[in-house]
Amino acid sequence: MIRMLVPLAIFVGLVIMLVAGLDTAEERKLVASPLIDKPVPTFSLPGLFEPDVVRRDADFLGQPWILNVWGSWCWACRVEHPFVERLGREAGIPLVGFNWKDERSDALEWIDRYGDAWTTHVVDFEGRSAIDLGVYGAPETFLIDHLGTIRYKHIGPIDQTIFDDLMRRIMALRSEAEAS
Amino acid sequence: MIPELGQISLILALVLATLLATIPLYGAWRNDERLMSLAPSLVIGHFVFALMAYLVLTVAFINHDFTVTYVAMNSNLLLPLAYRLSAVWGGHEGSLLLWILMLAGWMLAVLMFSRALPTVYRTRVLAVMGMVSIGFLLFTLLTSNPFERILPGPPDGQDLNPLLQDPGMIFHPPLLYMGYVGFAVAFGFAIAGLLGGKVERDWVRWSRPWTLTAWAFLTAGITLGSWWAYYELGWGGWWFWDPVENASFIPWLIGTALIHSQAVTEKRGAFPAWTVLLAIAAFSMSLLGTFLVRSGVLTSVHAFANDPERGLFILAFMTIITGGALLLYALRAPRIMTGEGFDFVSRETALMLNNMFFAVSAGMVLLGTLYPLVSDFMGWAQVSVGPPYFSAMFILLMTPVVMLIPLGPMSRWKKDGLGRILKPLLISAIVAIVLGVAISAWLGAWNARAITGWIGGLWLIFGTFSYVRNALRGRRRGLPRHQIGMIMAHAGIGVFVIGVAMVSSGTIQRDIRVEPGQTVEMEGYRFELTDIVSVKGSNWIADEARFIVYRGDEELYTMNPQKRRYHRSGQVMTQVALRPGFTRDLYIAMGTRLDDSSNAWSIRIHIKPFVRWIWAGALLLALGGLVSASDRRYWRERRVEARQPGQSGSGASTGDEVPA
Numbered sequence: 122m123i124r125m126l127v128p129l130a131i132f133v134g135l136v137i138m139l140v141a142g143l144d145t146a147e148e149r150k151l152v153a154s155p156l157i158d159k160p161v162p163t164f165s166l167p168g169l170f171e172p173d174v175v176r177r178d179a180d181f182l183g184q185p186w187i188l189n190v191w192g193s194w195c196w197a198c199r200v201e202h203p204f205v206e207r208l209g210r211e212a213g214i215p216l217v218g219f220n221w222k223d224e225r226s227d228a229l230e231w232i233d234r235y236g237d238a239w240t241t242h243v244v245d246f247e248g249r250s251a252i253d254l255g256v257y258g259a260p261e262t263f264l265i266d267h268l269g270t271i272r273y274k275h276i277g278p279i280d281q282t283i284f285d286d287l288m289r290r291i292m293a294l295r296s297e298a299e300a301s
Numbered sequence: 302m303i304p305e306l307g308q309i310s311l312i313l314a315l316v317l318a319t320l321l322a323t324i325p326l327y328g329a330w331r332n333d334e335r336l337m338s339l340a341p342s343l344v345i346g347h348f349v350f351a352l353m354a355y356l357v358l359t360v361a362f363i364n365h366d367f368t369v370t371y372v373a374m375n376s377n378l379l380l381p382l383a384y385r386l387s388a389v390w391g392g393h394e395g396s397l398l399l400w401i402l403m404l405a406g407w408m409l410a411v412l413m414f415s416r417a418l419p420t421v422y423r424t425r426v427l428a429v430m431g432m433v434s435i436g437f438l439l440f441t442l443l444t445s446n447p448f449e450r451i452l453p454g455p456p457d458g459q460d461l462n463p464l465l466q467d468p469g470m471i472f473h474p475p476l477l478y479m480g481y482v483g484f485a486v487a488f489g490f491a492i493a494g495l496l497g498g499k500v501e502r503d504w505v506r507w508s509r510p511w512t513l514t515a516w517a518f519l520t521a522g523i524t525l526g527s528w529w530a531y532y533e534l535g536w537g538g539w540w541f542w543d544p545v546e547n548a549s550f551i552p553w554l555i556g557t558a559l560i561h562s563q564a565v566t567e568k569r570g571a572f573p574a575w576t577v578l579l580a581i582a583a584f585s586m587s588l589l590g591t592f593l594v595r596s597g598v599l600t601s602v603h604a605f606a607n608d609p610e611r612g613l614f615i616l617a618f619m620t621i622i623t624g625g626a627l628l629l630y631a632l633r634a635p636r637i638m639t640g641e642g643f644d645f646v647s648r649e650t651a652l653m654l655n656n657m658f659f660a661v662s663a664g665m666v667l668l669g670t671l672y673p674l675v676s677d678f679m680g681w682a683q684v685s686v687g688p689p690y691f692s693a694m695f696i697l698l699m700t701p702v703v704m705l706i707p708l709g710p711m712s713r714w715k716k717d718g719l720g721r722i723l724k725p726l727l728i729s730a731i732v733a734i735v736l737g738v739a740i741s742a743w744l745g746a747w748n749a750r751a752i753t754g755w756i757g758g759l760w761l762i763f764g765t766f767s768y769v770r771n772a773l774r775g776r777r778r779g780l781p782r783h784q785i786g787m788i789m790a791h792a793g794i795g796v797f798v799i800g801v802a803m804v805s806s807g808t809i810q811r812d813i814r815v816e817p818g819q820t821v822e823m824e825g826y827r828f829e830l831t832d833i834v835s836v837k838g839s840n841w842i843a844d845e846a847r848f849i850v851y852r853g854d855e856e857l858y859t860m861n862p863q864k865r866r867y868h869r870s871g872q873v874m875t876q877v878a879l880r881p882g883f884t885r886d887l888y889i890a891m892g893t894r895l896d897d898s899s900n901a902w903s904i905r906i907h908i909k910p911f912v913r914w915i916w917a918g919a920l921l922l923a924l925g926g927l928v929s930a931s932d933r934r935y936w937r938e939r940r941v942e943a944r945q946p947g948q949s950g951s952g953a954s955t956g957d958e959v960p961a
Contacts, residue, residue, distance in 0.1 A: 125634045128578055129627040132585075136620050138675060139592070247451045 156271050161188075161263075162253035169220055169228060169242035176217075176243050178269065185294035186215040188263040189239065190251070192223045193231035195259040201278030205260075206238040208284070212291045220244040221251050221259055264290055267298035304369050307357030308448040311398075314350035314405070315438040317343050321431035329424045329496075337424045344405075344412045344427055347434065351405035355398055358447055359389050368454030371395060371447045377458040379840035379868065380466075387471040388461045393611075394447035396474060400591075401437050403475075403482045404430065411486060411511070418507060425493030426486075433485050436618040444611045466867075469529035477522030477549055481587040483515020484552060484580075487559065491580035492626055495633045505567040505576060510930040512563060512580075513786075516556040517926030523549050524919040532877055537810065537888055537907045539915055542691040547670040548590030551663050555583040558659035560926075565652045569714055571643060574634050575656055581630065585623040586663070592616055593670070644716040651709040655702070662698045666691065703757045703798060706791055707764025711771070725771055729763035744884075746807050746910070754802015761795030786929025793921025800914030807910040812892070816901045824908050826887065827851040828860075833900055841865045843876065846891055846902065850880070862889045862904075885910045 156162075165177045189205055191198040209216045218239030220228050223246060245251050254263070264273040264287070273290055275283055321343040328336025358371070362385045367373040375388045375395070390399040408430050415423055441447070490508035526546070531539045540546065559579040566576040592615040643649040668675070669690050707729065711722045737756030741747060746755075765788050772780060780788075813821055820829040832847045843863040850857045860878035867874065880887040885908055892903030 125574075125631040128581075129624065129631055132623055132627055135671075136616065136624075138671065139616055249451055249455060 156254070157274060159271055160269050161265055161271055162250070164243070164245075164250040164253065166243035166245055166250060169218070169225070169232075169244050172225070172244075176241065181215055181217070181265070182269050183267055183298075184214055185264065185266050185291065185298055186217060187212060187291070188217045188219050188254075188265060190219045190221050190254075190259050190261040190263075192221045192259050193227040194223065195221075198260045198278070199235065201260050201280070202235050202238060204279040204281070204284045206236060208279070208287065209238045209240060211288065214291065214295065216240045218242045219251075219254075220246075222246065262287065264294060266294050267301070304357060304361055304366065304448045304450065307354040307361075308442075308446065310350040310354040310357065311401075311438060311442055311448075314347050314354065314401070315435065315442065317347040317350065318431045318434040318438060321347065322428050322435055325424045326428035329421045329428070332421065334420070337420055340424045340427050341412055343431075344408050347431070348405040348409045351402045354448075355389070355402045358395060358398060359386065362386065362389055365458070366454070367456070367458050368450050368452055369447075370449045370451050373451065373455055373458040375459065375461050377461075377840070380461060381839055383471065384461055384466050387465070390474050391461045391465050394441070394445045396478070397437065397441045397445055398447055399475065400478055400482060401434065401441065403478050404434050404437065404485060407482055407486055407511075408434070411489075415507065422493055422497060422504070422507075425496050426489040429489040429492045429496075430485055433488075433622065436622065440611075440614050440618065444614050467529065467533055469525055469533065473522060473525045473529055475522075476518050476525055480515050480517075480519025480522050480556075481549075481552065481590065483511065483518055484556060484584040484587050486511040486515065487580045488584035488626070491577045492629065495577065495626075495629050498633055498636055502567050502570055505563050505573075506935065508580070509560070509563050509567060510932070510935040512556070512560055512583075513926045513930035516553070516560055517923045517930065519549065519553050519556060520919060520923035520926060523553060524916050524923065527919070528916050531912070532879055532888075537808070537877075537890070537905070537909065539804070539912065542669070544670050545594050547666050548593045551666050551670070552583055552586040552590060554659050554663035554666065555579055555586050558656045558663070559583050561652050561655050561659075565649055569643070569649060571649050572653065572656070574630075575653075577630060577634065579656070579660070581623065581626045582660075582663075585619065585626070586667075588615065588619045588622065589667075592619060643714070646712070646717050646719050646722070648709065648712040648714050648717070651705065651712050654705060655709065658698055658702050662695070665694045665698065669694070700757075703761060703794070706761055706794065707768065710765075710768045710787065710791070725767050726764055729767045730760060733757075733760035733763050744910075746803060748806050750802050750806040754799055754806070758795040758797075758799035758802070761798065762792050765791040765795070781932055781934065783929045783932035783934065786925040786927070786932070788925070789928060790922045790925030793918045793925060795918070796914050796921060797918025800911045800916075800918060803911035804909055804915065809908045810905065812903060812905050814895055814901055815904050816899060821904075821906065823906060825852060826857075826908070828889070828906060830904075833902065836863070838865070841867045841874075844891070844894070844902075846878075846889070846904065848878065848889060850887065860887065860889050862891045864891045864893075881913055883913065886912045 161178045163178050165175050168174045168176060187208060189208075191205075205216070216239050218241070220242060223244065225244065225246070228244070260278055262275045262279060263271055266272050272294060273287075275287065279287065321340060325337050325340040325343070328334070328339070358369075360366075361369045361372050362376055363382070365372070365376070365378060371392060371394050375392045376385050380388065388395070390396040408427055411423070411426060411430070415426075418426075487508050490504045490511070494504040523546075526549070527539050530541065530546075531537065559576070559582075562572055562576045562579050565571050566573050592612060707726055708722055711726060713721075733756050737759050738752060740755050741752045744751075746752075769780070769788055772784065779785075809824055811821070811823060815821065815830045817830050817832050820827055822828075827850070829849045829851065830846060831849055834845050834847065836843050836845045843865040845861050845863045848860040848862075850860060858880055860880060862878040863876035865874045865876055875890050877888060877890040879889075888907040888909060890905045890907075892905060895901045895903055
């Protein structure tokens with residue numbers, strides 16, 4: 122009987138490891154986006170707090186900005202939230218929260234609970250603009266330069282390493298914008 | 302057709318699968334004929350609704366119904382019809398739907414072709430497969446619904462990943478899934494056996510043709526994937542030890558062990574526990590493969606990556622299915638341990654060695670694939686092990702297998718003498734060595750790898766045929782199909798080994814800068830770049846290089862590699878130019894334009910010796926599996942067995958013993 126349990130024990134060990142692996146899955150992910158170095162697809166989307174105010178991609182021209190795709194349903198978004206907050210405080214450029222495939226009430230409740238990390242919000246409840254953006258899955262973070270070109274895209278939650286890397290890139294984009 | 306009909310069909314299929322997994326199973330437990338008789342209609346209904354859901358999604362693709370998110374994400378107005386049809390399984394959601402359809406199809410096949418099974422047993426098999434179906438239907442409906450809408454729909458959709466816009470890719474996933482899902486049948490048979498508390502030769506014989514068929518499909522699927530990667534990814538490699546490839550290779554290795562283990566258990570009653578465990582493992586590894594591909598746990602060139610929620614679901618599902626099966630195994634296996642004894646030198650030993658080598662290989666590939674996770678979990682630096690690990694390990698583990706394969710069929714059950722086995726093979730061995738050295742010298746492939754590859758490959762081929770000679774001696778009729786299949790498969794490995802050895806030791810590759818008018822000389826071939834032009838396809842534009850290939854002064858052919866840009870996604874793809882040949886492939890891939898002023902491009906040219914042999918050998922393996930599965934004895938004897946289970950099968954009537 123004991124001997125017969127060996128396969129089960131091995132399997133349980135495997136599962137534990139895979140669960141642990143899921144926690145950090147997104148960090149390992151690296152998918153090149155065909156949109157890198159392309160202009161941001163045009164969008165005009167309503168705000169989260171003010172549904173009747175429409176924001177367009179052109180509103181952000183002239184300075185670098187960050188677009189962060191999230192949703193209240195997104196489990197990994199909670200994981201990255203502390204770093205998104207730090208981005209909002211430390212990057213010194215607009216951080217646009219792109220609320221994706223969500224419900225307004227859920228999103229507002231989520232922000233109540235975990236805090237508002239973003240400087241501006243747009244919502245895409247039906248996911249139509251997200252298709253143009255080539256969103257793979259939340260969370261995703263785009264860096265866009267002052268000319269409206271997507272310069273970098275990170276898929277998956279932000280952790281310390283990613284955060285440092287993002288900050289370096291943001292600083293480079295800022296000096297590029299100031300130089301021109 | 303309305304997409305919501307597809308969703309309703311899926312829900313109905315889920316209801317039927319749930320009924321199937323409970324009521325008839327209870328009936329089988331209580332031996333209630335009335336409850337068990339529900340199973341056939343439930344299986345048929347389950348298939349009908351799965352098919353309906355699949356057709357609804359297909360129609361949405363044909364009609365460009367971009368209000369369906371999945372269609373909008375994977376298809377556009379310019380996409381040709383053939384690719385719209387294959388785009389149905391081009392993304393995550395649709396490929397799950399294909400999984401479900403195939404599972405339902407396999408269940409229907411079990412129902413139709415296993416009428417001779419005892420009702421209780423067949424009911425259990427179908428109920429277990431129903432449980433598997435519940436998991437996948439729930440997964441689809443809850444996390445990956447292909448029928449989700451966006452209203453109003455966009456005027457045009459995204460593009461199907463251009464990598465997938467290729468004939469090889471149309472057939473690769475379905476074949477692979479047929480294999481994955483097919484192992485669910487072997488799994489169902491094993492669990493049904495455990496549930497009945499009687500794992501004997503019965504279920505093993507009945508499940509053999511199913512396992513062989515699934516294994517053949519998996520082999521073909523992996524082969525096609527390798528071939529696709531070779532010409533489509535533009536790197537000239539045929540196997541990358543990529544996590545996604547490994548995910549299909551692990552079940553294959555386990556499946557290979559399983560088909561051999563089943564033979565022993567059926568014929569001799571030996572290793573029943575091995576066979577049950579391998580049947581559970583083969584399907585579990587298929588689930589694990591699905592998990593690895595879908596969850597984004599591992600980085601991969603295939604980057605099918607998706608969100609962790611989905612991964613969590615598959616993991617939970619796998620835990621229930623595999624954990625449950627292994628628990629059942631722990632509870633019931635002590636009762637099924639009834640092997641017959643055998644000597645050290647016997648076919649049983651040969652097949653046990655085979656089991657061990659393949660199971661260990663699968664374990665090593667699994668370990669290598671999961672190594673980033675293991676090291677992360679242990680708190681070591683997050684590292685991946687690469688091809689060097691896999692190659693070294695594989696050469697180590699597969700060399701003895703190659704040496705032993707011809708010995709297996711030659712040996713007798715129960716008790717044999719080493720001298721008797723080896724004597725007829727001696728000539729094969731000598732011929733293989735002499736011929737192997739001679740061919741290597743003649744081809745100028747004078748290096749250890751090529752020489753050992755030729756010797757090993759020829760040893761497999763001649764060794765297998767000396768078995769044929771032996772087996773045919775004193776036999777009026779030809780060999781039964783299951784033996785012909787085995788011979789094809791073993792010889793196929795020989796062909797494969799030669800291909801691998803030659804490609805890995807003799808590939809010549811050059812990266813060069815060329816402008817129109819220039820020529821490149823390699824290995825007696827002269828490649829002249831005459832022009833670089835723009836060409837247009839239905840949904841792409843490309844720069845096309847026009848090469849003329851000469852050998853001496855003779856013009857052999859033209860080769861036109863392309864660099865394509867797909868309109869909708871803007872994705873750039875390398876379309877290689879290939880000239881396949883029996884002993885070598887010529888392969889040209891376009892790199893990038895080096896500067897704007899001149900028309901100079903970086904070009905990569907490969908000459909790959911014997912690369913076709915890799916796939917030819919693998920296809921022989923797959924065909925061998927199918928030929929074996931079609932043997933009448935699996936289907937004919939079943940009726941006899943069904944009436945008197947556990948009686949015969951100990952060898953006398955099977956026609957498989959080796960003539961003296």
